[in-house]
Amino acid sequence: MIVEGGYTALPQVPVDVGAKVARPARRRRGGSRWWVHAGLIAAIALIAFPLYYAFAISTQSLAEVTSVPPRLTPSWHLWANYVAAWHKARLGRLLLNSLVMATGIAVGKIAISILSAFAIVYFDFRGKQVVFWMIFVTLMLPVPVRIMSTYEVISTLGWIDTYWGLTVPLIASATATFLFRQFFQTVPDSLAEAAQLDGAGPLRFLWSFLLPLSWTNVAALFVILFIYGWNEYLWPLMITNSEEMRTVVIGIEKLVPRGGGEIPEWNVIMAVAMMALLPPVAVILFMQRWFVKGLIETEK
Amino acid sequence: MKRAVFRNRWLPYLLVLPQVVVTLVFFFWPAFGSLRLSLYRSSPFGDRLIFAGLDNFTRLLGSADYLQSVVNSFVFAFAVTFGGLAVSLGLAVLANQKIRGLALYRTALLWPYGIAPAVAGIIWLFVFHPAYGVLPFVLSLVTSVRFNWLLEGWVAMLLIVTAAVWKQLGYNIAFFLAGLQAIPGSVLEAAQVDGADPVRRFWRVVFPLLSPVTFFLFVLNVVFAFFETFGLVHAVTQGGPGRATEILVYKAYNDGFVNQQLGTSAAQSVILMVVVTGLTMLQFRYAEKRVTY
Numbered sequence: 068m069i070v071e072g073g074y075t076a077l078p079q080v081p082v083d084v085g086a087k088v089a090r091p092a093r094r095r096r097g098g099s100r101w102w103v104h105a106g107l108i109a110a111i112a113l114i115a116f117p118l119y120y121a122f123a124i125s126t127q128s129l130a131e132v133t134s135v136p137p138r139l140t141p142s143w144h145l146w147a148n149y150v151a152a153w154h155k156a157r158l159g160r161l162l163l164n165s166l167v168m169a170t171g172i173a174v175g176k177i178a179i180s181i182l183s184a185f186a187i188v189y190f191d192f193r194g195k196q197v198v199f200w201m202i203f204v205t206l207m208l209p210v211p212v213r214i215m216s217t218y219e220v221i222s223t224l225g226w227i228d229t230y231w232g233l234t235v236p237l238i239a240s241a242t243a244t245f246l247f248r249q250f251f252q253t254v255p256d257s258l259a260e261a262a263q264l265d266g267a268g269p270l271r272f273l274w275s276f277l278l279p280l281s282w283t284n285v286a287a288l289f290v291i292l293f294i295y296g297w298n299e300y301l302w303p304l305m306i307t308n309s310e311e312m313r314t315v316v317i318g319i320e321k322l323v324p325r326g327g328g329e330i331p332e333w334n335v336i337m338a339v340a341m342m343a344l345l346p347p348v349a350v351i352l353f354m355q356r357w358f359v360k361g362l363i364e365t366e367k
Numbered sequence: 368m369k370r371a372v373f374r375n376r377w378l379p380y381l382l383v384l385p386q387v388v389v390t391l392v393f394f395f396w397p398a399f400g401s402l403r404l405s406l407y408r409s410s411p412f413g414d415r416l417i418f419a420g421l422d423n424f425t426r427l428l429g430s431a432d433y434l435q436s437v438v439n440s441f442v443f444a445f446a447v448t449f450g451g452l453a454v455s456l457g458l459a460v461l462a463n464q465k466i467r468g469l470a471l472y473r474t475a476l477l478w479p480y481g482i483a484p485a486v487a488g489i490i491w492l493f494v495f496h497p498a499y500g501v502l503p504f505v506l507s508l509v510t511s512v513r514f515n516w517l518l519e520g521w522v523a524m525l526l527i528v529t530a531a532v533w534k535q536l537g538y539n540i541a542f543f544l545a546g547l548q549a550i551p552g553s554v555l556e557a558a559q560v561d562g563a564d565p566v567r568r569f570w571r572v573v574f575p576l577l578s579p580v581t582f583f584l585f586v587l588n589v590v591f592a593f594f595e596t597f598g599l600v601h602a603v604t605q606g607g608p609g610r611a612t613e614i615l616v617y618k619a620y621n622d623g624f625v626n627q628q629l630g631t632s633a634a635q636s637v638i639l640m641v642v643v644t645g646l647t648m649l650q651f652r653y654a655e656k657r658v659t660y
Contacts, residue, residue, distance in 0.1 A: 216400025
């Protein structure tokens, strides 16, 4: 994804799409809305079908998976398949790696972006423009654009197959920096002045005043960046060689047989897919408010 | 512009240091590395680099394989963008009707965003599976078209397009819904009073008002299709059958990592850099124009 998917200049869209928009109720003919419900339900069923199908496959035996006509209902092999997936793909380790990578990237991006946005907004210093442009230009250098030479840099550092290599190189963030810069600019100057009168230095001000105010932005950004980190593919593929350090999204591909010969265990593969998609989808469902806010504000 | 409040000689530098270091080491250094590498080619034994000038670029632009991947990328991006935007605009308009249970519907439409492109690809791969998948089975009942993505390039392309559109739905719908909800009800009512029927109201009033969001999503979906779908291709089709789904990013990776042609791969990276720079500029120029009118 283009950096963390980050373009900052977005059209003006209201942020709080989660809230009910207060509009005067319009007169309408009663009962004429059933077709809207019907359309939506049909669309949702269609969109959900592949996920349901994959889940059903993950509960079937191999004989059921390969039966013709295809069997669309779940069966009784859920436990066996997920246990097989757990051992075969070393899921415990892969999920842990994904968790470390996603959390590391999200926390890292947020931390260094807050610091630099704070410096840019609250200080005058020589080279501020240069710093700003440097951060901006990272938008134009997503991973796919610097494949080979990034690999060289990481191996020069000896970071292949390490958590450092999986996280640190991805934590520069123009999007997050711009977001916090924008937010800090809306905080009234008088707050900083009052803090100064109370004898608070800049770091104290950042910690005790600015951060508590930024909390909703941090939460929203965390959700988006966590999903980004969890789903990143090209980076862990390049940076890891050992099975130990793979992430779960990469792990699936290794189970798909190429060429033939082996019997593809599609039920086990789908079980791994379910485990790989559960955490980010759960984050969206349970943190929907933050998710939508983060999505709209950072566009991604 | 906010005025700077704090004074300190070294603190601001310390604060921007982590971001600047990461940017320099992991973005600028590799980017210049790509630029440099794109002017070299490997010696026959692969042990050293020979300066080649613009050879890598001229060779690329004359290579049928590369041009094929350019075409693939454009076909893919076009299908993903237009297909995805059309479907999600339709659904957003439906979900924006004032109905009960809107929050529930919205949730039910958003979740595919959380699925990684590669995982989406694996799921659809099975739906499309020539022997066991449900789609080829259903199609075989009504038509005799050979619907086998392992053999037919267009089916493989359809497979990755479908997976990409599916994955992007939640994202597009979230933005369209936000845009639709920003349109004042009074504007629609005025149109209604003027006697415009719903279809006319949509095309004459809603759609133009929505155009900034549409344009924004257009650019973002093109970026997505070009730069964020590597995992999808790698996990599902690996560029095949033949080269039918080899998109630019996949080819750059494959040439560099698998075939060890560093110079060629770096030259492709440089071309991609130009593309993404252009898209970013487009995005920002447009956004600026809107802000200032």
